[in-house]
Amino acid sequence: MSSIKDVARLAGTSTSTASRVIAKNGPVKAETRERVLKAIEMLDYKPNLLASGLRAKSGRLIGLILPESIHFDFGFFIQSISGICMQYDMGLIIGNHHNNPELESKLFDDFYSRNIDGLIISPASDASLLGKRLKNSLGKVVLIDREIANSNCSSVTLDNYKAGYLIGQFLVSKGHKKIACITGPNHISISRDRTIGFKDALKECNVYFDENFVFEGNFNYDSSAEAIDSFVKKPNFKDITAIWAENDVMAVGALKELHKFGISVPNDIALAGMDGTDISLFSIPSITTISQPFGEMAAKAVELLLHPVSNEPVKVKFEPVLIPRESTDKVFQSI
Amino acid sequence: MSSIKDVARLAGTSTSTASRVIAKNGPVKAETRERVLKAIEMLDYKPNLLASGLRAKSGRLIGLILPESIHFDFGFFIQSISGICMQYDMGLIIGNHHNNPELESKLFDDFYSRNIDGLIISPASDASLLGKRLKNSLGKVVLIDREIANSNCSSVTLDNYKAGYLIGQFLVSKGHKKIACITGPNHISISRDRTIGFKDALKECNVYFDENFVFEGNFNYDSSAEAIDSFVKKPNFKDITAIWAENDVMAVGALKELHKFGISVPNDIALAGMDGTDISLFSIPSITTISQPFGEMAAKAVELLLHPVSNEPVKVKFEPVLIPRESTDKVFQSI
DNA sequence: ATGAAAGCGCTAACAA
DNA sequence: TTGTTAGCGCTTTCAT
Numbered sequence: 161m162s163s164i165k166d167v168a169r170l171a172g173t174s175t176s177t178a179s180r181v182i183a184k185n186g187p188v189k190a191e192t193r194e195r196v197l198k199a200i201e202m203l204d205y206k207p208n209l210l211a212s213g214l215r216a217k218s219g220r221l222i223g224l225i226l227p228e229s230i231h232f233d234f235g236f237f238i239q240s241i242s243g244i245c246m247q248y249d250m251g252l253i254i255g256n257h258h259n260n261p262e263l264e265s266k267l268f269d270d271f272y273s274r275n276i277d278g279l280i281i282s283p284a285s286d287a288s289l290l291g292k293r294l295k296n297s298l299g300k301v302v303l304i305d306r307e308i309a310n311s312n313c314s315s316v317t318l319d320n321y322k323a324g325y326l327i328g329q330f331l332v333s334k335g336h337k338k339i340a341c342i343t344g345p346n347h348i349s350i351s352r353d354r355t356i357g358f359k360d361a362l363k364e365c366n367v368y369f370d371e372n373f374v375f376e377g378n379f380n381y382d383s384s385a386e387a388i389d390s391f392v393k394k395p396n397f398k399d400i401t402a403i404w405a406e407n408d409v410m411a412v413g414a415l416k417e418l419h420k421f422g423i424s425v426p427n428d429i430a431l432a433g434m435d436g437t438d439i440s441l442f443s444i445p446s447i448t449t450i451s452q453p454f455g456e457m458a459a460k461a462v463e464l465l466l467h468p469v470s471n472e473p474v475k476v477k478f479e480p481v482l483i484p485r486e487s488t489d490k491v492f493q494s495i
Numbered sequence: 496m497s498s499i500k501d502v503a504r505l506a507g508t509s510t511s512t513a514s515r516v517i518a519k520n521g522p523v524k525a526e527t528r529e530r531v532l533k534a535i536e537m538l539d540y541k542p543n544l545l546a547s548g549l550r551a552k553s554g555r556l557i558g559l560i561l562p563e564s565i566h567f568d569f570g571f572f573i574q575s576i577s578g579i580c581m582q583y584d585m586g587l588i589i590g591n592h593h594n595n596p597e598l599e600s601k602l603f604d605d606f607y608s609r610n611i612d613g614l615i616i617s618p619a620s621d622a623s624l625l626g627k628r629l630k631n632s633l634g635k636v637v638l639i640d641r642e643i644a645n646s647n648c649s650s651v652t653l654d655n656y657k658a659g660y661l662i663g664q665f666l667v668s669k670g671h672k673k674i675a676c677i678t679g680p681n682h683i684s685i686s687r688d689r690t691i692g693f694k695d696a697l698k699e700c701n702v703y704f705d706e707n708f709v710f711e712g713n714f715n716y717d718s719s720a721e722a723i724d725s726f727v728k729k730p731n732f733k734d735i736t737a738i739w740a741e742n743d744v745m746a747v748g749a750l751k752e753l754h755k756f757g758i759s760v761p762n763d764i765a766l767a768g769m770d771g772t773d774i775s776l777f778s779i780p781s782i783t784t785i786s787q788p789f790g791e792m793a794a795k796a797v798e799l800l801l802h803p804v805s806n807e808p809v810k811v812k813f814e815p816v817l818i819p820r821e822s823t824d825k826v827f828q829s830i
Numbered sequence: 831a832t833g834a835a836a837g838c839g840c841t842a843a844c845a846a
Numbered sequence: 847t848t849g850t851t852a853g854c855g856c857t858t859t860c861a862t
Contacts, residue, residue: 161607163855174833179857186858187831209608210549211855214838219545221588229574232565238573239564242591246598251605253556253588256577263581270586273544381777416777442716442751444779498839509849514841521842522847546839549854 162203170199182207209251213275221251222465223271225264225281228256231379231409232437233454234282237304240458241280248466250277259347261289268293278465282306285347302461306350314474316461320353321360323450323480327404327432328361330448330482335492336402336430340373342387342414344406354406354434373400377410384413392421401492402430408440409433411447415487430488436481445486453478497538505534517542544586548610557800558606559589560599560616566714566744567772568789569617572639575793576615583801585612594682596624603628613800617641620682637796641685649809651796655688656695658785658815662739662767663696665783665817670827671737671765675708677722677749679741689741689769708735712745719748727756736764736827743768743775746782750822765823771816780821788813 168178173192180186181196188196199205213219222245226234238254245252253271257264264284271279282305283290294301294311303315331339341358344351355374362369375390377383384405391397405411411433415425425431425445433440436451460476468474503513508527515521516531523531534540548554557580561569573589580587588606592599599619606614617640618625629636629646638650666674676693679686690709697704710725712718719740726732740746746768750760760766760780768775771786795811803809 164857165855175856176834176858177832180832183857189831192831206604206608208549208610208855209605210545210554210610211838212857214543214545214549214840214855215857217838229564229577230567230570232567232570235565235567235570235573238570238589239591242564242589246590246601249605251588251609252590253586254573254577255581255587256574266581269541270544270584273541274586275543275545381773412774412777416779419779438716439747439774442747444751444754499841500839510839511841511850512848515848518841524847527847543839546854547841549838549856550840550842552854 161208162205163208164205166203167196167199167205170203171195217275218277219251219275220249221253221274221276222462223267223274223276223279223281224252224254225267225271225279225283226254226256227259227282227284229254232439233305233435233452236454237280237282237458240455241462244459244462248462257284259284259345261285265289265293276300278302280304280461280465283308285345286349300465302464304457304461306348309349312473314464314468314476316457316464316476317350317478318452318457318480319477320350320480321357323434324354324357324359324406325361326357326480326482327434327448327450328358329365330484331402331404331430331432331488332362332365332367334402334430334488334490337367337492338370338373338396338399339367339402339404340370340375340391340400342375342377342384342403342405342410344377344379346376351406358404370396372396377405379407379409381409381413381416384410385417388414388417388421400429402432402488404432404434406434408435408437408447408449411449411487412439412443415443415447425487426490430490430492432488436483440485443487445489448485448488449483450480451483452480496543497540498543499540501538502531502534502540505538506530552610553612554586554610555584556586556588556609556611557797558602558609558611558614558616559587560602560606560614560618561589561591562594562617562619563591564589567774568640568770568787571789572617572793575790576797579794579797583797592619594619594680596620600624600628611635613637615639615796615800618643620680621684635800637799639792639796641683644684647808649799649803649811651792651799651811652685652813653787653792653815654812655685655815656692658769659689659692659694659741660696661692661815661817662769662783662785663693664700665819666737666739666765666767666823667697667700667702669737669765669823669825672702672827673705673708673731673734674702674737674739675705675710675726675735677710677712677719677738677740677745679712679714681711686741693739705731707731712740714742714744716744716748716751719745720752723749723752723756737766737823738764739767739769741769743770743772743782743784746784746822747774747778750778750782760822761825765825765827767823771818775820778822780824783820783823784818785815786818787815 168175255267375387432448440447503510590602710722767783769785775782775784
């Protein structure tokens with residue numbers, strides 16, 4: 161690896177002149193510039209980002225901390241953010257905390273040791289240990305997808321309460337009076353918000369919400385299969401005419417498990433998911449869902465980081481959109 | 496941000512002593528160590544990785560370049576590799592090239608400018624411009640998932656030829672004589688290998704392979720819907736009794752499109768995918784597939800990078816495993 | 831328009 | 847056991 165010194169030597173200039181050519185700032189005679197450029201070419205010189213980052217106190221690096229990387233939504237975040245970072249000539253360093261606050265803190269510290277220019281994070285849970293760390297890193301953190309209670313960071317989230325509310329209202333409008341719910345983990349605020357919105361919608365419509373038919377899932381396939389198993393065993397399961405799973409993955413898992421029991425969607429029971437991911441569209445039947453604008457959310461997060469409009473934290477909430485599909489096509493008549 | 500100087504000053508030692516305490520190498524009197532540790536604690540000191548990286552010519556960083564981040568398999572790679580990196584106290588910097596060789600080269604150069612300790616890459620295509628770059632970076636690159644023709648890098652791949660062969664053999668064993676195929680992009684060697692293996696299996700079993708029923712997809716849902724549309728239009732579609740899609744996503748897309756045409760799987764037509772991802776398991780019917788050990792592949796790639804056994808490139812090929820499921824359950828009798 | 835020199839924060843060879 | 851010092855590669859004053 162050749163350094164700027166090598167370039168300068170070959171071009172017969174000082175390192176400062178070479179640096180000026182590379183950074184395209186200070187004045188350089190056209191002829192000198194040519195010599196430097198040729199030297200760069202010949203040596204296949206690439207500036208060392210650690211050195212320039214050390215000087216500039218900027219690693220030209222964005223950190224991204226997510227719970228996992230496998231799920232579609234997180235993959236979408238990674239891909240969108242990575243693309244935008246590239247446009248800005250920024251690197252993207254990532255880590256998964258698996259909802260473990262210790263790992264989360266470790267990643268946070270490691271990233272800051274690298275002079276990151278900003279951090280986008282979907283925090284571990286309400287037990288996140290990031291509190292004091294976030295205070296110190298003013299304006300360089302944007303929360304995505306999940307919020308931290310009374311953090312003073314900017315954040316980009318979906319209005320999860322409204323999402324739950326919308327789906328609740330929708331199912332009631334289809335005539336459902338007994339609705340089961342497979343929630344996300346209770347320690348994550350987005351799950352709680354979705355559930356509260358959902359309950360509020362039912363309450364407003366005077367539909368009784370049976371706590372016996374709430375199952376706390378973990379956003380994965382398996383947990384929704386468990387949920388269905390537990391529901392089916394209950395004596396008054398026959399009254400249930402609709403199920404809402406708080407993400408599409410669990411909805412697909414529920415569909416499969418219902419199928420095993422010979423229960424047909426939407427004829428015997430209606431089913432809805434959430435996220436608006438492809439699996440809900442390509443499922444048979446297609447599954448009613450609430451779409452989240454993952455790409456826009458990612459873009460907004462980067463924008464808030466790189467072009468902050470003020471010193472005050474900005475809280476951006478995106479609007480959920482209901483997408484009715486085949487899985488809720490049948491209208492249930494009240495008996 | 497406090498530096499090691501601040502620590503040394505507060506502890507009343509020199510920076511080298513402080514450094515020795517931090518690095519846990521050189522000898523330090525117990526009492527001095529205590530003072531330094533307390534200073535570190537008080538200042539909440541975190542070493543600057545750009546500075547140490549610059550010195551050590553090692554960014555404690557692994558680079559990961561993938562075509563995309565959204566697909567399940569790539570998400571799996573990211574998650575596995577990220578976990579292992581964390582164990583080694585390494586950062587993980589990632590980028591997507593979207594099968595564009597220019598982006599790929601740009602990422603490559605950027606990563607190397609960061610003194611990465613190793614690169615794991617699933618290259619863009621046969622047109623990858625990485626040739627000379629790879630020569631220069633001896634032993635620090637491992638290809639994953641995709642191979643580059645006569646590169647002398649280590650690589651971790653699936654035996655894609657065998658995967659195609661296995662599925663071909665299996666479908667023939669189920670009595671199929673006319674089989675359609677939805678391939679991956681032809682510019683990617685894994686697609687070609689799968690297709691060749693598949694054809695070879697049919698040939699060995701004396702089953703005629705009709706080139707009219709090959710559709711070049713792109714590994715996404717939509718392309719398989721197009722494939723089905725084009726197949727259905729052909730006059731002799733009625734003879735087709737099985738379809739192989741070269742990944743699970745396309746298989747699910749094909750299932751959906753067949754369903755639209757009122758064609759039932761497996762009763763009217765058998766269907767198989769590839770990758771062994773959850774969507775093929777949770778699909779209704781579950782889809783016969785070939786599993787890839789994504790986690791093991793990722794682990795192997797990091798291992799080859801961090802603990803190379805020799806200077807020679809090592810080529811690791813994992814064995815595909817056939818997973819028969821409902822989508823191929825019906826045995827077709829030759830007429 | 832150009833160069834000399836200092837310094838970002840860290841480590842390691844050498845001296846004491 | 848501890849400290850001094852040089853230098854990783856870069857940028858940026860400050861002279862010239």
